[in-house]
Each structure stands twice: as C-alpha cells, then as structure tokens.
Amino acid sequence: MSLRDSARRALGDDPITVPSITLPDAPRGGKARTTDRFSIPPEATRESSVERVSLDVRVEGRVEQVTLVLRDGELAWSCTDGSAGRESSGAPSSPWVRAALRWVLAEARPEPQVARPLRPVPSAAGDELVDRGRRLADALDDVVLAVVRAGITGRDSPSVREALDRVARGMVPVPNPVSRWIGRLERAMGAGDARTVARLLDGATRAGDDLRGARTGPIGRARAAAWLGAHGPSELERVVDRAMIELARESLDGIQRAAIERRYLLDLATGEVLCEERARSATPPSLGPCPRSLFVGLAEIEEGPAPRRVRILQYTVAIDVQPSELEKALAHAVRRASMLVDVYREALAASPALAEPVQLIGCTGVEDGFLVDAVGEPIPIARDEDPGAAAALDLLAKERPPAWIVGRLVDLEGAVRVVPCACGDASSVARLR
Numbered sequence: 001m002s003l004r005d006s007a008r009r010a011l012g013d014d015p016i017t018v019p020s021i022t023l024p025d026a027p028r029g030g031k032a033r034t035t036d037r038f039s040i041p042p043e044a045t046r047e048s049s050v051e052r053v054s055l056d057v058r059v060e061g062r063v064e065q066v067t068l069v070l071r072d073g074e075l076a077w078s079c080t081d082g083s084a085g086r087e088s089s090g091a092p093s094s095p096w097v098r099a100a101l102r103w104v105l106a107e108a109r110p111e112p113q114v115a116r117p118l119r120p121v122p123s124a125a126g127d128e129l130v131d132r133g134r135r136l137a138d139a140l141d142d143v144v145l146a147v148v149r150a151g152i153t154g155r156d157s158p159s160v161r162e163a164l165d166r167v168a169r170g171m172v173p174v175p176n177p178v179s180r181w182i183g184r185l186e187r188a189m190g191a192g193d194a195r196t197v198a199r200l201l202d203g204a205t206r207a208g209d210d211l212r213g214a215r216t217g218p219i220g221r222a223r224a225a226a227w228l229g230a231h232g233p234s235e236l237e238r239v240v241d242r243a244m245i246e247l248a249r250e251s252l253d254g255i256q257r258a259a260i261e262r263r264y265l266l267d268l269a270t271g272e273v274l275c276e277e278r279a280r281s282a283t284p285p286s287l288g289p290c291p292r293s294l295f296v297g298l299a300e301i302e303e304g305p306a307p308r309r310v311r312i313l314q315y316t317v318a319i320d321v322q323p324s325e326l327e328k329a330l331a332h333a334v335r336r337a338s339m340l341v342d343v344y345r346e347a348l349a350a351s352p353a354l355a356e357p358v359q360l361i362g363c364t365g366v367e368d369g370f371l372v373d374a375v376g377e378p379i380p381i382a383r384d385e386d387p388g389a390a391a392a393l394d395l396l397a398k399e400r401p402p403a404w405i406v407g408r409l410v411d412l413e414g415a416v417r418v419v420p421c422a423c424g425d426a427s428s429v430a431r432l433r
Contacts (some may be wrong), residue, residue, distance in 0.1 A: 001330055009075075009087060017145030032195075052241070054298060055103065056192075058097040066100040067297035067314040076316060078297055080363055082287045084316040093166055132171065133224055136178065137211035139167040140204040147189070155189035168255055170256040175229030176277055177354055179254030187253060191384075192212065203353020221429070226304040226354055237301040243268045243319050244294045246330060247360070248406045248421035250433055263290065264406055264421065265310065265359050268325065271332025273358045273406070274301060288317040291422070291429040305351035307358045323427045330426065333362035333404050335374035344409045344416045357409045361418065366394060371418060382410050382417035389432040393420045396430055 022108035056063050065080045067361040078084040083094040092098055108113040147154065154160055159231040164182055168174055180199060188196035210223040244265045251258040263285070276285040288294070334340055340359060347355040361379065363371045370378035383390040385408075396402065403425040407418035422431050 032365060052297075053104070055100045057103075059099055064094075064096040065298070065314055066094075066096050068104065069297065078314050078316045079293075080313060124227070132228060133211035133213065135170050136167070136227060139163075139170050139206045140211075141208060142166060143185075144201045144204055147185070147197070147201060152189055152192060152194050155186055160189075164255075173279070174255055175227065176254070176260050176279060177229050179229050179259055179279075180252060180356075181353055182255050183253035183259065193412070195414075196302045199348070199352045203351065207353065222303040223351070225302065237303070239299050239301060240297060242296040243298065244274075244296055245325050246288070246290050246292045246294065247329075247424075247429060248291050248431060248433065250408065250421050252278075256280075262307075265294070265308065266329050266332070266360060268328045268332075268404075271360070273307050273360060274311065275307040275358070277309050281305045286312045286315060286317075289319055290431060291321045291359060292320040293321050305355040305358070306347040321429055324422065326426050326429070330358060330362060330404060333360045335362040337373045337377045339378045340379065340409060340418075341416050344411065347409075357419075359407060359409060359418075361405050361407060363402060363405060364399035371396075371405065380412075380415050380417040382412060382419045384412075385410060385417075385419045386433070389420050392432045393423060394421060394430075400425070402430075 016352050035074050049070075052068065054065060054067045057066050067078050069076045076085070077086040077092060077097050077100070079094050079096050081094055081096060083092065083097060085097075092101070100187075112285070115333055116158045125225075143160075143163040144161040150157040150160050152292060152316055164186075167178065167182065171178065181204070185197065185200050188200065207223060207227055211227060213224075244267050246263055246265045247263045250262045250264070252260045252262060254260050261278055261280060265276065266272075266395065267274060278285055285402050286294075294312070295311055295316045297316075299312045299313060299315075302309045303370055334343065340361065343357055343359055347357040362374055363379070364376070366381075367378075370380060373379055381390050381393070390423065393402075393405070402423035405418070405423040407420045412418055420432050422429060422433075
C-alpha cells in the first residue's frame, strides 16, 4: 500500500487541486525543494516507496507544518495547528492536512537537494542580541554586587530589590531562565541557604563574558543562549520520529510566584528527561494532558543546562501511556543513590547557576520519609521544597509502593535530595503536582 493510495482513501471525494506548498528547507523567495529523504528518482523501482513526508502548507495566508507517515499500511498525520489523526478515524478536518494530501495526489516531482548541516539559528537581529546580552550581563553584575554587600539575609534590602527590579525593567519580557534564577536566588536568601546563594552568584558572574560576547566559541554561545532563552543564539539538535512520554509537570517560582511551567518528557530512545517550558501567561507549547504519550515527527532540542528545552513541532498524542512504554522508561531509570550524586555534580559543573537536573529514579518504595533505591540505600526527599508533593507521595506509597519517581535534584545541607513530581510502576503513572 502506497502513501498516494492512503491519501486518496483519506480524502474520499474531495476534489484534487494543487495547494500552495513550501517544503521546510525551501529558500526564501525561491522554488520549493525537498530533502533527499522525500525525493524519488524517475527510475525508482516498485520496491521504492515514500513512507514519511513533512510539508509547510499555506492556507489563506497562514503556514502550518504537516507530517504524513505511513505505518503498517495506514496513513497517520499531524499538523502544527494541533490536529492529528489516522486514516481509520475518518477524513481530516484540518484544511492544512487536506491540502497536503491533495498535493501528494497531484504527483509533484520536486528536485532533490543535498542535506545541509545545522547552524546557529538566532531568533533576534544580531546587533539587538548583542545589546540584550550586554544589558543582562551588566544587570547581573549589579545583583551580585548588591547581594554581596547586603549579605545572605538582605533579600529585602533596598539595594537588592532595586538591582532585581533593574533586571526586570531592562529586559521585557524577562527570559524564563533569568526569571527562574531570580526566583531561586530570592528563595535561597530567604532560607539562609549560603551554599545555593554562592553558587547562583558564581554562575551569574561567569556568564558575564559569555553574554558580552568575549567568548564566542560554541560553548560560550550555548551558555549565552541558556541565559537569553528564546531570544539567544542556540545550536539546535533536530530529531525526527521519536517516541516520548510526558510524566510530570511543575510550576516554578520566578520573578513572580509560579511564573514558569515545565513539562517533563522522557525520550524513550535516549532516556534523557527533556522539558517544554513556558511563562504562565504564554500559550501551551503542545497539546494534551499529563501523562501522555507522544510520537514526535519533528522536534528541536536546545543546547543548554539540564533539563534541556525541547520544542516539539510535529507530533501525535495518545492520552494513555501504555505499559510497554513504561517498561522502556524503567530501563533508563537511575537505580543507585550514588549515581544521582554523579548526575547532579555533572550538571552543576556545566551550568552552576541554571542547571536543575530532573531524573527518572528507580526505587522500591518509601520508608521513614526516604526513597529507597534498588539496593536498599536511602534517597533524601526535599520536603521543604514542595510539602504537598511529598505528602502525596507518602500517601500513594502506603497504598502501592512506587517502582519509580520523576524528581528534580537539589542539594540541601550538603546532600543531594529529590523534589518528587510524579511516581508510578510498570502499568500506571500518578502526578504529584
């Protein structure tokens, strides 16, 4: 069964008219071209077939990206307008998906193009970006100086408040990483946590040269991008056809309380916990409840501190996470408390001010207020970070001991602790937030 045959069945009696199509790598103002994966030479044999194609489709002046995938003889589609479906579910309602199917039936034969390497993708003009970096570096220097002068107990001192307000006034909107850094700094100062305050200030001081452009290599650019968020340059890792499951969500303090939402997704191929991140007032990055299962047609992963941010561009969603997916997830779980210490140290070495690693942890239950790892060693729970989540974990553990949890790693009083976000076993997921 071919992609064309499936497209014809999915469209039914819809008339075949060629829509306006621009493929993702088409040059501006030029003719649309395809990647080598989609191109089929005229001499292709009957054994050759196209099983996946991604298109940029323009309908009434608006462009959306459509992915068509042929799986086990059945056509599935997803679109960045949020729609997704399969051939068996009936004709698609999205005009962009219908336009893409009509284009497939029109037998377009674009010319092949040699794949091009990824390169840094700035989302703001170069001069403006440099100016933003310099202004942020100067503002961070002012915060560091004010905190050092006021001391760890001086969170509410006028000089510290003025320095923090200057950061907010100088960058509108304030990038999420900067907002989160301020939220963590205020919390650590309020708790008298000298270790965390020192680390956050040290990381901000180190970021100065990166943000001012003094270090222009790949590592320096990536560190600057980590601070500037969506407004900074970033090396993007593009991934296709990945299975992911969202296991947890977390609301974190920034300049305001609960200012940032993070959604934690486990890549079943690599075991890495990625995150979608947004300001509370922003549009959700992708659709669907938590937990959920995603087949990601196309995504971009930013180089940066743990957890790395992912932008999911094309995907299909299932609201039920299957036991087979949870079994794959458990295969990636960290099962020793000592391994968590190594993960945490590595993340802090790369980014002392911004890293907040999140880990899938295998466990055998909760005893005496501690998680118990696979060999019976205790893993401390950061109960003061989120008392509600810790209490929910205790209640669930009494009914059914969890086989795993997803948690954010922090260090308090010289020990690595876990802020629990979700837990479960080989057949179920329970959110704690």
